[in-house]
Amino acid sequence: MTDHMPDGLSAAGRDLRAYTDHLRPKHPVVRNTNGEWVLLRHADVLAAALDQEHFSSQVSHFLQIPNGLDGQEHTLYRTIVEHYLSQGAVEPFVPVFKKIASQLAASLPRGEVVDAVNDIGAVFAVRAQCAWLGWPTELEPRLLDWMKDNHAATRSGNRSWMAEVAGQFDDIIRSVIQPRRSAGGIAPDDLTTNLCRQKVNGRLLTEAELVSILRNWTGGDLGSIALCVGVLIAHLAKHPALVARIREGSDTEVEAIINEILRLDNPFVSNRRITTCPVEIAGQTIPKGEKVKLNWTSANRDEAVFDNNCFNPEAHAASNLLYGAGKHTCPGQLLATWELRIALKSILKTVQSIRFAPGETPEREVAPVGGYRRVPILIT
Numbered sequence: 001m002t003d004h005m006p007d008g009l010s011a012a013g014r015d016l017r018a019y020t021d022h023l024r025p026k027h028p029v030v031r032n033t034n035g036e037w038v039l040l041r042h043a044d045v046l047a048a049a050l051d052q053e054h055f056s057s058q059v060s061h062f063l064q065i066p067n068g069l070d071g072q073e074h075t076l077y078r079t080i081v082e083h084y085l086s087q088g089a090v091e092p093f094v095p096v097f098k099k100i101a102s103q104l105a106a107s108l109p110r111g112e113v114v115d116a117v118n119d120i121g122a123v124f125a126v127r128a129q130c131a132w133l134g135w136p137t138e139l140e141p142r143l144l145d146w147m148k149d150n151h152a153a154t155r156s157g158n159r160s161w162m163a164e165v166a167g168q169f170d171d172i173i174r175s176v177i178q179p180r181r182s183a184g185g186i187a188p189d190d191l192t193t194n195l196c197r198q199k200v201n202g203r204l205l206t207e208a209e210l211v212s213i214l215r216n217w218t219g220g221d222l223g224s225i226a227l228c229v230g231v232l233i234a235h236l237a238k239h240p241a242l243v244a245r246i247r248e249g250s251d252t253e254v255e256a257i258i259n260e261i262l263r264l265d266n267p268f269v270s271n272r273r274i275t276t277c278p279v280e281i282a283g284q285t286i287p288k289g290e291k292v293k294l295n296w297t298s299a300n301r302d303e304a305v306f307d308n309n310c311f312n313p314e315a316h317a318a319s320n321l322l323y324g325a326g327k328h329t330c331p332g333q334l335l336a337t338w339e340l341r342i343a344l345k346s347i348l349k350t351v352q353s354i355r356f357a358p359g360e361t362p363e364r365e366v367a368p369v370g371g372y373r374r375v376p377i378l379i380t
């Protein structure tokens, strides 16, 4: 976010969480340098997420399935996507994710500085996702390089670089789906092949639709999981009492703790909408056809909803917007939750405690990316 305050300040190069904390009390709605209206308060973000009549999701010229669709078209594709992310579809992969996480944890160098974002989060996210989708392990280094380029391009705000990096990702996806689409009955039996055989309105999904769906599951998710792992590990290094609660907690308890840590420091920053008519928010009239950003990171720290932002998983669960709200609420929540819980538990099995590497401090990401860029820890 490169937001301009009414007084001309910009978020470029700043810690987005700290900056929106600073803005929110006096400026519930700000306009950024791209001319987008950014909603910072919980009530406004939630209201916009629930209001499909005044806020459309058709914000991009690119095909975005299902996130860029509205109404019945959204429901049609959303039903397909939910099928692949349902409990029955995700849970068979739990043992696979556990194996990947424990192998990764065992392979981390002892007595050396390890970066929780890039050495743990990104590697786990890429490996888990390749296993889930049936993508070849040879793609892993390419995906890891792509994640770094993607973050750098996003951070730069350079639109042509961002478009180029997005195009590289589409090429990776095409390299996986094209052989499956032409192989007929002899394609590997995996999720990507099943998706290639998926029908919508009695016809197969087109290549453009497949690329869009897979881009949505992978491009954004890989980065989110890596950033979430960084935020979780940094939080545990600062609050060691939580380590025992996670080690001993049930799946439900651990999920609640994870969601509360990520509420306080939500690296999945925002999503966009476009107004279908003039709307008034916090005394500000936003004309029809304007882009509006729902800033989840800021909304999730709104003091009016989360009493002084103390850590309280039970009390804050119902208002937590980590996975959004309304019709576009994240269908990947179950998969993300399993992955994060497994990654965290596996790391905690291999260490007595999590602590920052001596002499090193974690580096925050800067707008428009959230969370940490680097979380140096020592594995002993």
Ligand code: HEM
Pocket: 049, 065, 066, 067, 068, 078, 081, 085, 216, 217, 218, 221, 224, 225, 228, 268, 271, 272, 296, 321, 322, 323, 324, 325, 327, 328, 329, 330, 331, 332, 333, 335, 336
């Ligand atoms: C910790 C990780 C994740 C976070 C914090 C997260 C968060 C979100 C949020 C806030 C939305 C709402 C977007 C909106 O209202 O415009 C969303 C939508 C979505 N997420 Fe996630 N997500 C995560 C992981 C995943 C994963 C693992 C997948 C699938 C592999 C996934 C797939 C999607 C899809 C397809 C949508 C669009 C849904 C629609 O438009 O109906 N997400 N996510």
